Amino acid sequence: MSRKLKNILVTGGAGFIGSNFINYLFGLSATGSKEFMDSGFEGRIVNVDCLTYAGNLENLAMVEEKFGKGVLEGERRYFFEKVDICDRAEIERIFRQYDIDTVIHFAAESHVDRSILGPEAFIRTNVMGTFTLLDVARNYWGCSLGNQRDDVLFHHISTDEVYGSLGETGYFTETTPYDPRSPYSSSKASSDHIVMAYYHTYGLPITLSNCTNNYGPYQFPEKLLPLMISNIRDGKNLPVYGEGKNIRDWIYVEDHNRAVWQIVNSGRAGEKYNIGGENEWQNIKLLHKVIELASPKVGRTADEVEKTIVHVKDRPGHDARYAIDCSKIKKELGWERRMTFEQGLQLTVNWYLEHQEWVDHILSGEYKNWISANYGDRK
Ligand code: TDX
Numbered sequence: 001m002s003r004k005l006k007n008i009l010v011t012g013g014a015g016f017i018g019s020n021f022i023n024y025l026f027g028l029s030a031t032g033s034k035e036f037m038d039s040g041f042e043g044r045i046v047n048v049d050c051l052t053y054a055g056n057l058e059n060l061a062m063v064e065e066k067f068g069k070g071v072l073e074g075e076r077r078y079f080f081e082k083v084d085i086c087d088r089a090e091i092e093r094i095f096r097q098y099d100i101d102t103v104i105h106f107a108a109e110s111h112v113d114r115s116i117l118g119p120e121a122f123i124r125t126n127v128m129g130t131f132t133l134l135d136v137a138r139n140y141w142g143c144s145l146g147n148q149r150d151d152v153l154f155h156h157i158s159t160d161e162v163y164g165s166l167g168e169t170g171y172f173t174e175t176t177p178y179d180p181r182s183p184y185s186s187s188k189a190s191s192d193h194i195v196m197a198y199y200h201t202y203g204l205p206i207t208l209s210n211c212t213n214n215y216g217p218y219q220f221p222e223k224l225l226p227l228m229i230s231n232i233r234d235g236k237n238l239p240v241y242g243e244g245k246n247i248r249d250w251i252y253v254e255d256h257n258r259a260v261w262q263i264v265n266s267g268r269a270g271e272k273y274n275i276g277g278e279n280e281w282q283n284i285k286l287l288h289k290v291i292e293l294a295s296p297k298v299g300r301t302a303d304e305v306e307k308t309i310v311h312v313k314d315r316p317g318h319d320a321r322y323a324i325d326c327s328k329i330k331k332e333l334g335w336e337r338r339m340t341f342e343q344g345l346q347l348t349v350n351w352y353l354e355h356q357e358w359v360d361h362i363l364s365g366e367y368k369n370w371i372s373a374n375y376g377d378r379k
Contacts, residue, residue, distance in 0.1 A: 002150055002151050003101075003102065003150070003151060003152070003153055003264070003265070004043075004101040004102065004151050004152065005041070005043055005101070005102050005153075005264070005265070006043040006044065006101055006102075007043060007044050007046065007098050007099050007100050007101050007102070008025075008043055008044070008045050008046070008100070008101075008102040008103075008104060009046050009048060009094065009095070009098070009100045009102065009103045009104070010022055010045055010046070010047050010048070010104050010106065011048050011049070011085055011103070011104070011105045011106055011107035011129075011133065012048075012049055012055075012105070012106035012107030012108060013045070013047030013048070013049050013060070013080075013106065014047065014049040014051055014055035014056055014057050014059065014060065014080075015049070015054055015055055015106060015107070015110075015220075016054070016214070016216075016218050016219040016220060016253065017106055017157070017214055017253055017256065017257065018047075018049070018106035018107070019056070019059035019060055019218050020059075020216060020217070020218055020253045020254060020257055021104070021106065021257045021260065021261075022045055022047060022060060022063055022078070023059070023060070023062070023063060024036055024037075024039055024254055024257045024258070024261070025039045025041040025045065025261070026039075026041070026045075026063050026066070026067055026077075026078070027039060027041075028062050028063060028066075029254060030059075030216070030217035030218060030351065031216075031217060031347045031351055033254065033339070033347070035338045035339070036254040036257075036258065036338070039258075039261055041261075043077070044076075044077045044078070044079070044098070045067075045077065045078050045079070046079045046080075046081060046094060046098045046100065047060070047078070047079065047080045047081065048081045048083050048085065048091075048094060048107070049080070049081075049082065049083075049107065050082060050083060050084040050085070050107075051082055052109075053220075054110070054111075054220040054222075054362075056218070056358075056361075056362050057080065058358065058361070059218045060078075060080075063078050064078060064080070068080070079098065081094055084129075085107050085125065085129035085130075085132060085133055086124060086125065086128050086129045086132055087132075088132050088135075088136060091132060091133060091136045092136050092139075092140070095136055095137070095140040096140070100137075100140070101151065101152050101153075102152065102153050102154075102155070102264065103133060103137055103153070103154045103155065104155045104157070104260065104264060105130065105133060105154070105155065105156050105157060106157045107125065107129060108125060108126050108129075108157075108188065108191075109121050109122045109125045109126060109184070109187070110184065111184070111220075111222055111223070112161075112182050112184045112185070112315065113222070113315060114184075114222075115182055115183035115184035115187070116182060116183060116315070116316060116317075119183035119187075122183050122184055122187040123183070123187050123190075126184075126187035126188055126190070126191050127187050127190045127191055127194070130156065130191035130194060130195065131191075131194055133154070134154065134194060134195065134198045134204065137152075137154050137204060138198060138202050138204045141204070143202055143203050143204045143205070144202055144203050145201075145202065145203040146203070147203065148203045148205070149205060150205065150269070152205060153205050153206070153207065153264060153269070154195070154198075154204055154205065154206045154207075155206070155207045155208070155209070155260065155263060155264050155267075156191065156192065156195040156206065156207070156208045156209075157209055157211070157260065158188050158191070158192050158208060158209065158210045158211075159185065159188050159210055159211060160172055160210050160211065160212045160249070160274070160276070160322045160324050161180060161181075161182070161184065161185035161188065161319065161322065162178050162179075162180050162185055162188050162189040162192055162210060163176045163177075163178060163179060163180075163210070163322075164178070164179030164180060164181060164185075164319065165179075165181060165319035165320045165321060165322070166320065166321040166322065166323055167320070167321065168321070170323070171323045171324060171325035172210075172274065172322070172323065172324050172325065173274065173325045173328075174210075174271075174272050174273065174274055174328055178192070178193075181317045181319055182317055182319075192208060192210075192272075195208055196208070196270075196272075199269070199270045200270075205269040205270075206269065206270065207263050207264065207267040207268070207269065207270075207271060207272070207273070208271070208272040208273070209259065209260055209263055209272065209273045209274070209275050210272065210273075210274050210275070210324070211251065211256050211259075211274075211275040211276070211324075212248070212249035212250065212251050212275070212276045212277055212322060212323075212324050213248045213249060213250050213251070213277075213322070214250075214251055214252075214253045214256050215250050215251070215252065215253065215344065215345070215348055216252050216253035216254060216344070216347075216348055216351075217253075217348065217351040217352075217355070218253075218358075219253075220362060221352075221359055221362070221363060224248075224283065224286075225286075225290065225348060226352055226359070228287055228290050229290060229294055229348075229349055229352040229353065230352060230359050230363075231308075232290070232291065232294045232295065232298060232300075232305055232308075233294070233298050233352075233353060233356070235300075235308070236308070237308050237309075237310045238287060238291075238305075238308050238309045238310065239310055239312040240283060240284060240287065240309055240310070240311050240312065241283070241311075241312060241313070241314045241315045241318060242311065242313075242314030242315075242318065243284070243311065244282065244283040244284030244287065244311065245282055245283070245284065245320075246282070246283050246318055246319065246320055246321065247280050247281065247282050247283075247320065247321040247322070247323070248280070248281060248283065248286075248321075248322055249276050249277050249278070249279055249280050249281075249322055249323050249324055250277050250279050250281060250286075250341065251275065251276060251277030251279065251337070252277070252337070252339035252341075252344040254338075254339065255277070255337045255338055255339050256275055258335065258338070259273070259275045259329060259333075259335045260275075262329070262333045262334075262335050263329070263333065266333055267332075267333065268332075273326075273328055273329040273332075273333075274324045274325060274326045274328060274329065275324065275326055275329060275335075276323070276324025276325070276326040277324075277337065277341070278324075278326065278337070279341050280321075280323055284309075287309065288306070289345065290345070290349065291305045291306055293345060293346055293349045294349045294353065297349070297350070297353050298353065
């Protein structure tokens with residue numbers, strides 16, 4: 001393998017998973033976890049993000065200081081570009097300006113509930129945005145079936161939701177047929193297919209990963225875990241969709257990012273890899289666990305907080321269960337999870353409770369207006 005990995009374009013680098021990824025590559029971890037500081041990365045990163053409601057450059061303050069504006073121009077290794085991935089002219093400029101040799105594509109509209117209320121942004125960013133990046137990469141790198149390159153790579157980050165919903169048993173493997181149910185998952189499924197098409201049709205070297213539910217620092221508090229932790233802190237109700245029996249498989253975000261980095265380094269072009277936590281939880285049981293960990297830290301008893309659980313109207317088309325078989329990445333690339341769930345969940349609860357300013361800041365402005373327009377006050 002002779003991938004350059006010198007000038008990496010990371011899309012969506014101000015979002016939850018993307019910002020944790022950039023921190024990880026530069027040897028920084030939001031929670032200071034030593035086991036996630038060994039990326040060995042020596043190149044430059046160009047972070048392209050259009051800073052939607054979920055993007056926050058505060059997540060990268062340390063990276064900016066140590067590797068970005070804070071250092072001499074010739075030694076600089078981190079660059080931020082506020083650009084929409086659908087803006088072809090700007091993406092072309094960035095490829096030329098930084099001589100991009102690798103794309104790691106995190107940028108996406110990611111929240112299922114939002115996709116139900118307003119699918120258009122999901123189709124635009126997830127489908128058209130991915131297409132734009134692929135097409136610019138193919139042209140800039142001059143790829144074709146007759147000119148296959150092994151020094152460049154386009155890695156696409158995707159989700160287990162493309163496979164649909166599982167019953168009580170079984171796991172999604174890399175060969176499970178796609179069966180997306182929500183506007184979000186169908187937009188991700190579309191983008192996965194276009195990525196694969198660019199490999200088969202144009203010889204663009206791609207890899208693809210489908211991951212289960214991530215948790216950890218910097219996740220926007222519309223997702224289950226940060227939402228519940230923040231509501232416990234504020235004494236608000238804890239809204240459980242339906243009976244709360246839906247099952248998700250949870251992985252610590254830095255374990256996911258280490259897997260992505262291993263695929264980018266040594267995954268086979270044209271292949272997809274499933275990434276999972278092998279850690280299934282019913283939503284309601286997970287919430288009991290979070291209450292147990294968070295209540296003493298906010299000076300309330302678990303019994304008291306349990307009483308704030310409210311069962312609300314279920315999500316339409318709510319997938320019953322996701323679970324991933326990740327034996328391929330383990331066997332082929334030797335990837336293993338490093339964070340235990342006990343440790344990761346405690347770290348995450350602590351992080352949100354200790355970073356109230358981060359939560360309050362990201363919840364201000366545009367998001368607040370959107371949530372009250374669409375959901376009213378959830379309390
Ligand atoms: O208030 C809530 N109450 C509730 O019961 C919220 C926000 C969620 N839920 C349930 C719905 C899901 O069964 O909790 C589960 C997790 O919900 P989300 O955090 O919204 O995640 P999910 O829908 O599972 O999708 C997530 O994981 C896969 C990400 O949002 C996706 O981007 C990723 O692809």
